[in-house]
Amino acid sequence: MSHFTMPSNYVRNWDEFYYLNILTCYQYLPSPKWASWVEDKLKQQFLQLGLIPYMQMDIADKLSSRETNRARGMNVRRTYQVLEARNFICACMKRNSPVSRRFIQYIALQSNNMVLLVRDVMTGNLVVRPPDEETWLLRDKVGYGRAAKNDWSTIKEVGPVLFEEMDQHRKWHFGFKEYYDVIIWDLDPGHGFHELYNTVQTTLIKAHRLEKRTDLYKPCEPILRTITRDKKTLRARDMMSDEQDVKSIWDDIMGDRMAMNYFTTNPKDLEERSRKEVVGLSDELPEEWRYELADRLEDAVLFRGSTMITSLSMLPRLRAEKKTTTNTDEEFTDSEVEDECDDSESEHEDCGGEIVPFHIEDSYATYLEKHRRGAKSTRQKQKELFGGYMQEEFEITIDRQQAAAFKDCWHKANLSPDHQKRWAEFESLMAALKFGPGLNKSKPHEEAMGHFFDDKLYVYKLLADLGVTSDAKRCVLKDMDFATSLVALFFDVPDYNDFLNRAPGSRFKNSLILNQVERAKQPPYCRTPDSNQNRPREHWREWDAINMRHTDHGYICDTFPDHWNLVVRPALAQLYKAGVICTTFHRRSLGLAISMEEPGREGKPDLHFDWRTTIDESFLPPGLTDPFKIEPLLFQAQEFARRHPGARFSVLKL
Numbered sequence: 001m002s003h004f005t006m007p008s009n010y011v012r013n014w015d016e017f018y019y020l021n022i023l024t025c026y027q028y029l030p031s032p033k034w035a036s037w038v039e040d041k042l043k044q045q046f047l048q049l050g051l052i053p054y055m056q057m058d059i060a061d062k063l064s065s066r067e068t069n070r071a072r073g074m075n076v077r078r079t080y081q082v083l084e085a086r087n088f089i090c091a092c093m094k095r096n097s098p099v100s101r102r103f104i105q106y107i108a109l110q111s112n113n114m115v116l117l118v119r120d121v122m123t124g125n126l127v128v129r130p131p132d133e134e135t136w137l138l139r140d141k142v143g144y145g146r147a148a149k150n151d152w153s154t155i156k157e158v159g160p161v162l163f164e165e166m167d168q169h170r171k172w173h174f175g176f177k178e179y180y181d182v183i184i185w186d187l188d189p190g191h192g193f194h195e196l197y198n199t200v201q202t203t204l205i206k207a208h209r210l211e212k213r214t215d216l217y218k219p220c221e222p223i224l225r226t227i228t229r230d231k232k233t234l235r236a237r238d239m240m241s242d243e244q245d246v247k248s249i250w251d252d253i254m255g256d257r258m259a260m261n262y263f264t265t266n267p268k269d270l271e272e273r274s275r276k277e278v279v280g281l282s283d284e285l286p287e288e289w290r291y292e293l294a295d296r297l298e299d300a301v302l303f304r305g306s307t308m309i310t311s312l313s314m315l316p317r318l319r320a321e322k323k324t325t326t327n328t329d330e331e332f333t334d335s336e337v338e339d340e341c342d343d344s345e346s347e348h349e350d351c352g353g354e355i356v357p358f359h360i361e362d363s364y365a366t367y368l369e370k371h372r373r374g375a376k377s378t379r380q381k382q383k384e385l386f387g388g389y390m391q392e393e394f395e396i397t398i399d400r401q402q403a404a405a406f407k408d409c410w411h412k413a414n415l416s417p418d419h420q421k422r423w424a425e426f427e428s429l430m431a432a433l434k435f436g437p438g439l440n441k442s443k444p445h446e447e448a449m450g451h452f453f454d455d456k457l458y459v460y461k462l463l464a465d466l467g468v469t470s471d472a473k474r475c476v477l478k479d480m481d482f483a484t485s486l487v488a489l490f491f492d493v494p495d496y497n498d499f500l501n502r503a504p505g506s507r508f509k510n511s512l513i514l515n516q517v518e519r520a521k522q523p524p525y526c527r528t529p530d531s532n533q534n535r536p537r538e539h540w541r542e543w544d545a546i547n548m549r550h551t552d553h554g555y556i557c558d559t560f561p562d563h564w565n566l567v568v569r570p571a572l573a574q575l576y577k578a579g580v581i582c583t584t585f586h587r588r589s590l591g592l593a594i595s596m597e598e599p600g601r602e603g604k605p606d607l608h609f610d611w612r613t614t615i616d617e618s619f620l621p622p623g624l625t626d627p628f629k630i631e632p633l634l635f636q637a638q639e640f641a642r643r644h645p646g647a648r649f650s651v652l653k654l
Contacts, residue, residue, distance in 0.1 A: 009175050014094045017174065021047055022220045026249060028227060028236040042197065046091070048220055049204050050099060051182075054170045055090040057137070058193035060186065068147070080147040083140045087193045088158075088185035089200060090166055095122060095178045103207035104128060105302060107184060109576075111583040113199060117158055119181040127180065134585050135159060137185060158183055187585060202288055209291040213284065217253050224250035288558075294565035301573040400475070413578035415571050415607065416525045426513060432504040433485050487650055489514060528598055532611045533618070534628065536599065543594050543610065556592070563605070564595040571607040590614045 011017045023029065024037050025044055038044050046053050063085035069078065093100045107116045108128055115134050118127040138156040141147055156162070163181075167173075186196050210216060217224065225248050227236045239248055252258065284290075411423050468476060489499070499505040500514075512519045550556045560568075572593055575581045591611040597604060620626060633651075641647050 009173055011175055013176055014178055018050065018094075018220075019223055021052070022223045023227070023236070026224070026227065026236045030235055045201060046204070048217070049208060050097075050219055051091050051093055051103075051200075051204055053089055053091040054172075055166055056193075057085070057088050060085040060087040061190055061192050063138070064190035077144045078146070079144055081140070081142045082147055083138075084152075084189035085138050086136070086186045086189050087191065087196045088137055088183060089196065091182050091184075092174075093180045093182055095120065095180055099207050100180060102209075102299070102303070103204055104180075104182075106203045106207060107200070109583060110199070110203070111187070111585050112587050112589075113187055114196065115185050115187055115585065117183045119163070121179055121181055122177040130158075131585065134187070137162075158185070188587065205285075205289045206291060206295065209295070210285060210289060211291050214254055215285075217250070221250055224248060224253070292562075294562070294569050297566060297570040298573045301570050301577060304577075409579040413575045413580040415574065422513075425511065429508050429511070429513060430482075430486065432508070433482065433489075433499075490516065490650070491648065527601075527606060532609075532615065538599060539596060540610070540612075543596060560594075567595040567605045568593050568607055 011020060021037075024034050025047055027035065038047065043053060064083060066080075066082045068080045069076075093103065104116070104118055104127065107114060111130075115130045116128050117130060117135075119125070120127050135158040136152070136154045136156070137158060139152045139154045141150055141152050143150050162183075184196070184200055205216070208215070208219065210218070226239060228239045228243075228246050228248050229236055229252070236249065239246060247255075412420070414420070414423070462480065463476070500509045508514060512522075546559060546561075547556070550559055572581070576583075591609045591614060594608050594610055595605045596608045598606065637649055641649075
């Protein structure tokens, strides 16, 4: 075997390949053809951490150019020639390993700097796929007039053609398919390659969760413990079982004589090194490499359940897979989908046994009367009208599904303490009340049916009072009936009190949800509703001071206090995983996420967004009243309760 590419074709899995890769990095095989695999220190750092690069483009700053000939004062049209290039790295990673999953997730979250594409070689599927407009690597624009008015011409882009070219360019191939093909490229063209390299390297180190210098060699520890460096030839060789005084390469790395030197522009790291009077070598990792408490809190949210969210299609706000049957906007059941109800059933009965005032036939007849308008009823006209009716019904179904997913993701994104636990309990209560407690099976049939019809007639009367006509949607009655059952639990209604004395409502008998007196003693964790424009200046004092000290070098986020990251990063991760926010392929942001304490809530930092520089000053129209001049609803309710002892309140939230 005279070259690394030959045995790489015969290894059986990734672990064997990585073992061979580390032996080559530490000159275990003396052939110069094997040494060419490592190439330089930059590549070796990737190889040791499990990222195997096989192709890169590092001259985007030299290729990118822009030439314009305005030709002022001459009878010649303006010409332009623009060429933009992006640096990129093509590499391979172990399939489905914890480090690979974290690395892919971290890179996907940095879409304001980099673009990522990941292909699962085993299945051929794309694990991460960017938008089509961001797949270009080299493009140009040549012509007359203004360059901004003309379209780009893509010369090279990430796609099947590039995959084939990279596969032909690569001299070595794996004998297995358990790996990811990863392509990372710059978002902005014309940047130096060191920016992309440093970002990928930092992300890869973060994915390994390293805390000190010696952790950089932890991935290859099992291999380095078995080889030593010969004192005469300085070549790596196997350790013999009878050699007692020989140190392995791992022992040398862990020794006191080993230290590291690094260059950094991070202001926090420079301040720390100056305070500790560190010059040259150090045993500590750079601040941006260290895996700290903020990283742990963020990972606890992102990787709960070991699930990656690397594309917009995985966000719950864009697809409603969960059957939210505990919601007033639940998806239709099978009985509602299959012809609404059987023809042999009574004219006024639904498949679930509930009385409904209108059927799909009645609704369709109303639709025909609404759209026919005296036109001749031909067969083609009936088909068109029925098609329009079905399209309207389909859109309503989709809207309800999206609304259910929308509400679910907002509840999952709630950052209030214990909200998830309280909301899960409330969902269980709504599930128990789904069919309404008015039909009490413990009573005789006649009496139970009497209460049942009384409830329904009350809802019909309420519909009439609200002016809801017979062409209303079929879910209106169900939603109002459910709302009546839910609200009645908070009042002394005998039939609904019986619900708490039998299954499944007995487990909620001592719940704080229904014990309003005890719940009032534990007020919820609430922030003030003031927007950016209405907050006092004292609220922004700490943040404005940090903003004033920031220079144009580096990201302003690097200057944030450490205790801010403990609040901001886990909160943003929860909003992201719930689907409330998503990544964007733009460098410019409308606001910055910061951590601030509201006046009167000292010691309780919260996540805030500063939109002051991007929002326009708003003015109320003459017909509207400033809501801040209206007495809060809580104060009005308290005053009413003092004047009317024993008063009860029910709040409808829209």
